[in-house]
Amino acid sequence: MDAWALLSVSDKRGLESLAQSLTSHGLKLLATSSTAAYLKEQGFQVKSVEDLTGFGEILDGRVKTLHPIIYGGLLASSSEQHQAQRVAMQAPDIRVVVVNLYPFEEAWRAGQRDDALVEEIDIGGVSLIRAAAKNHERVAVLVTPDQYAAFVETPWPEQDVSFRRNLAVMAFEHVAYYDAVIAQGLAVDVRTWPDQLVLAGRQSTPLRYGENPHQSGAFYHDPQGGGLASASVLQGKALSYNNYADADTALRLVQDFALPAVVVVKHQTPCAAALADNINEAYQRAHDADPVSIFGGVVAVNRPIDPLLAAKLIDLFLEVIIAPSVEEEAKSILAKKKNLRVLVVPWTRLPGRDIKGIMGGFLIQEEDVFRVPIQDWQHAAGPDLAGRAAERDLEVAWKTVARVKSNAIVVAKDGTTLGVAGGQTNRIDAARQALDRAGEGARGAVLASDGFFPFGDVLELCRERGIAVVVEPGGSMRDQESIDMANEAGITLLLTGERHFRH
Secondary structure (H helix, E strand, O other): OOOEEEOOOOOOOOOHHHHHHHHHOEEEEEEOHHHHHHHHHHOOEEEEEEHOOOOOEEOOEEOOOHHHHHHHHHHHHHHHHHHHHHHHOOOOOOEEEEEEOOHHHHHOOOOOHHHHHHOOOOOOOHHHHHHHHOOOOOOOOEOOHHHHHHHHOOOOOHHHHHHHHHHHHHHHHHOOOOHHHHHHHOOOOOOOOOOOOOOOEEEEOOOOOOOOOOOHHHHHOOOOOOOHHHHHEEEEOOOOHHHHHHHHHHHHHHHOOOEEEEEEEEEEEEEEEOOOOOOHHHHHHHHHHOOOOOEEEEEEEEEOHHHHHHHHHOOOOOEEEEEEEEEEEHHHHHHOOOOEEEEEEEOOOOOOOEEEOOOOOEHHHOOOOOOOOOHOOOOEEOOOOOOOOOHHHHHHHHHOOOOOOOEEEEEEEEOOOEEEEEOOHHHHHHHHHHHHHHHHHOOOOOOEEEOOOOHHHHHHHHHHHHEEEEEEEOOOOOOOHHHHHHHHHHOOOEEEEOOOOOO
């Protein structure tokens, strides 16, 4: 059999055993220069691409395999006409292609930019893969060492067109991902939305199921990493779809705070958030703010977990704990709850995107961030703020309400949420729910709303419950009704100038 395998790889893992299998089935080896040199060192007979084509590499290696003899051997179908042309031009009958692409993604993540990054864009390798995948009727294509074992273990008679078609699909996915990463990496400073949007994601792990057992699901890493994609799992069971969703909400919120902060989340909704002078005090306040909902929840902290905090965390049932680090003694304590998932997340925050699937497509937007600082909020009505609420009360109320499903209301005092309500179809019901949860603690507290008040009903309810300060975006055509109500009730009304809906 005058059949060939073409190899061009930078990652030499498993290459020797793969080459041994290929030659044992009668295939001759054709390789680019560095791959050929490596295989020769391992004792294989190899023909170099340069010897076949009569041309060496040019343009500093940008052109190595782009030659009609190579592609004649790759793209010739089984038809008599194609095979006659292939034979006439003395092109090899290539049956297997093994290619690794230049590591553009790794270079981008390592910080390479401009000319250095451009040099990591593979041309020949992508062309070889696409040609082999197109001609999967005759050619098998492998793009990563992770495929070698299954390929070698599959009996040769079973490597039929269906088998090669599956390899071709994986190859096209591989190339599409590679091109998507390049588009994302080169356009990193471009803020407009393109006419044709490509998304790149690498599957981290298959999930047992989605939100419900009858739904399949998976988690894909963004090529830039960051967030949960870069988390180290110290212990515990594999994370579920719902765990990831809850953990994302908790991580986004806890990273919004500079002071020691603890956030509790259930069903993608904050149950409690607390700021304090130290992380143990913050945890106790968050726990006491809603001791019922914290059961089975996700807890995120923005300071290292010490042994004292670890002992408190294992004192009840939690699904997931998120922290920037965990002290060694604390790790031993947390290990007593072997099913408890503990995630250590790098505390860097890259600009993010929010993506939501809908029927027929998906919606995409920039991540919601806070652009207007407290110092720039408008004092629209009521007494001067001094002595009525600490800045941490305003911060915890406003930043928490932004992570609650709209319509959302949060009541906070002493750096701690007392009542959280969201997902309501009208704002007055959300306000009643949050104030009922806060109880007597609402007197002298801060109430924050993610959207403006088109009526004065929420301010009237705030007067009845003794709220001291109300924070809302403003911008309603009927703002004056709430302003008048606040002045009449002696409530300090602050307008932030930006809303934070979360649908």
